[in-house]
Amino acid sequence: MRKLISFNLMTLDGFFEGPSHDIGWHNVDKEFDDFSIKQLETAGMLLFGRVTYELMAGYWPSEESLKDDPIVANWMNSLPKVVFSRTLEKADWNNTRLVKTDVAGEISRLKQQSGKDLFLFGSADLATTLIKLGLIDEYRILLNPIVLGKGSLLFKGVEKPFKLNLIKTRTFQNGNILLYYQPDKK
Numbered sequence: 356m357r358k359l360i361s362f363n364l365m366t367l368d369g370f371f372e373g374p375s376h377d378i379g380w381h382n383v384d385k386e387f388d389d390f391s392i393k394q395l396e397t398a399g400m401l402l403f404g405r406v407t408y409e410l411m412a413g414y415w416p417s418e419e420s421l422k423d424d425p426i427v428a429n430w431m432n433s434l435p436k437v438v439f440s441r442t443l444e445k446a447d448w449n450n451t452r453l454v455k456t457d458v459a460g461e462i463s464r465l466k467q468q469s470g471k472d473l474f475l476f477g478s479a480d481l482a483t484t485l486i487k488l489g490l491i492d493e494y495r496i497l498l499n500p501i502v503l504g505k506g507s508l509l510f511k512g513v514e515k516p517f518k519l520n521l522i523k524t525r526t527f528q529n530g531n532i533l534l535y536y537q538p539d540k541k
Contacts, residue, residue, distance in 0.1 A: 357399060357466050358492040361475045361482055363509055365496050370506035371479060376410060377506070382499045382529050388427065390525075390533075394495075395430040399471030402462075404481035405440035411476070412448035437461070439481055462490045483512035493537055494519060500530040 363371045364381050372378055403411060414420055415431040436451040439458055446453040454461050462485065465473055475482060475491070485491050496509070518539035525533040 357468060357470055357472050359402075359462060359466060359473045359475065359485070359490055360493045360495060361485075361491050362394070362495040363477060363479075363482075363497070364499055365509050366499055366501050366503045366506070368502045368504065369508050369510070370503050371477065371509040373503050373506040376406070380499065380501050380503060382501065382531050384529050386527050386529065387497075387531070388424065390527075392426055392430070394474075395427065395434070397471055398430075398434055398474045400465065400473050401431070401434050401436045402465075402473055402475045402478070402481070403436065403438045404478035405438060405443050406480070407477035408436075408438040408440070408443070408446070408448070408451075412446075412451070416448065437465070458484055459488050459490065462488075466490075479507060479509060479511055483510070486510075486513055486517065489538070491538065493522075493535065496534045496536070498532045498534060 365371050366380065373380060411431065415428050420428040432449050434450065436448065437454055438446045438451055439454050441455055443453060475485070482491070519536035520539050521534065522537050523535040527533070
């Protein structure tokens with residue numbers, strides 16, 4: 356059975372993006388790039404909500420990404436992808452399938468398949484839905500040493516507390532700290 360892993364970068368004040376989807380504050384370097392490649396090697400499929408999908412599909416197939424980050428771009432462009440959206444009409448990014456209904460059923464089916472893990476990148480609205488359904492098996496939060504003051508909260512829309520158990524940490528030389536959590540099933 357595959358796990359569903361949610362991965363996000365987050366500020367100290369809880370934002371995963373600044374105003375207007377700004378991610379210019381991401382504290383990334385070669386060490387992060389190496390980590391990203393190793394993480395993508397463990398991915399069997401990428402999952403997105405509409406907004407993150409549109410941003411990713413607009414960047415990773417571009418000449419800029421292929422020039423600046425060819426290894427990650429190759430992984431992002433070649434991995435199978437599912438975008439969950441009620442409003443998107445089509446999904447043209449290579450290897451992408453659009454799912455408009457039955458998020459819970461589709462995620463459950465994908466988790467039952469054999470293969471490498473499922474990764475949810477960004478996609479806070481979809482993550483909130485999946486949190487409420489209890490479908491996320493692991494959270495990887497890369498805490499960046501910055502305070503934005505405003506933006507989009509990573510856990511926006513979560514209305515009830517849910518406990519997470521810390522299973523591992525990793526400190527990066529640039530000050531980022533990667534926190535690995537599993538939901539407390541008690």
